[in-house]
Amino acid sequence: MPTLHCPTDPVNRPTAPNAMTPPSPELRALIFDVDGTLADTEAAHLAAFNEAFDEAGLGWHWDLPRYTQLLEVSGGKERMAHHWAQVNGGVRAIDGLAMADTLQRLHDLKTAAYERQVARGAVQLRAGVLALIDEAHRAGLRLAIATTTSPVNVSALLRRAMGPDWMARFEVIEDASTAPLKKPHPQVYRQTLARLQLPASACLAIEDSANGLAAARDAGLATVITPNDFTAQHDFSHALKVLPQGLAGVRLADLQRWHAARTVATA
Numbered sequence: 001m002p003t004l005h006c007p008t009d010p011v012n013r014p015t016a017p018n019a020m021t022p023p024s025p026e027l028r029a030l031i032f033d034v035d036g037t038l039a040d041t042e043a044a045h046l047a048a049f050n051e052a053f054d055e056a057g058l059g060w061h062w063d064l065p066r067y068t069q070l071l072e073v074s075g076g077k078e079r080m081a082h083h084w085a086q087v088n089g090g091v092r093a094i095d096g097l098a099m100a101d102t103l104q105r106l107h108d109l110k111t112a113a114y115e116r117q118v119a120r121g122a123v124q125l126r127a128g129v130l131a132l133i134d135e136a137h138r139a140g141l142r143l144a145i146a147t148t149t150s151p152v153n154v155s156a157l158l159r160r161a162m163g164p165d166w167m168a169r170f171e172v173i174e175d176a177s178t179a180p181l182k183k184p185h186p187q188v189y190r191q192t193l194a195r196l197q198l199p200a201s202a203c204l205a206i207e208d209s210a211n212g213l214a215a216a217r218d219a220g221l222a223t224v225i226t227p228n229d230f231t232a233q234h235d236f237s238h239a240l241k242v243l244p245q246g247l248a249g250v251r252l253a254d255l256q257r258w259h260a261a262r263t264v265a266t267a
């Protein structure tokens with residue numbers, strides 16, 4: 001009589017995928033954050049904020065440590081509102097509409113200043129970004145952008161850094177105009193996945209900050225982190241991979257290997 005395999009015996013339980021284990025989804029799309037991930041933008045943003053404060057005659061100036069703190073707050077207007085609340089902590093009489101108008105005007109000044117920075121060539125793509133995007137594009141992976149920055153900031157940067165046809169590389173672009181809830185809210189990633197019509201398990205997010213990581217993870221995405229000087233101290237313990245040197249030298253095969261390992265670990 002042949003020896004029968006007993007499926008309830010933990011010693012003999014098969015470890016290979018079976019009918020109950022969904023097939024490992026292949027990596028089909030990369031979803032990129034912009035600020036700090038595709039490009040080191042924060043120094044230019046900081047200079048632009050200070051230019052706007054000077055133009056408005058506010059007497060505000062953010063230094064590097066202060067700005068690093070304020071980066072915990074996603075979104076330019078939200079960041080200024082947070083600062084405003086702190087410096088005017090005791091003032092309760094500010095008219096809400098007047099404050100909103102002032103923030104909008106400051107933000108317009110800041111956006112114009114940032115565009116001037118970009119036009120001067122003050123912002124470059126991070127090392128390895130373009131090579132990886134091109135390799136992934138050639139290999140048939142789908143590429144997307146999930147940022148909560150404004151579309152004018154994104155296009156100013158990427159037009160300059162990638163050329164006038166930069167949009168052709170990205171099948172889906174979600175930004176502040178389509179996803180108003182800032183990271184760490186996962187809205188921008190959920191909408192990106194919906195427009196790609198892919199499950200989160202078939203994609204990787206590339207991010208540089210704790211807020212970005214939280215947003216991507218809440219949308220179910222494994223996330224590769226490329227920290228920078230402004231975010232190096234963030235908690236990235238839930239990232240799939242942290243790359244202190246950024247994407248320089250990282251090939252598509254590396255991403256595919258990390259993504260596959262993640263799938264096996266969570267199957």
Ligand SMILES: [Mg+2]
Nearest residue numbers: 033035036208
């Ligand atoms: Mg970022």
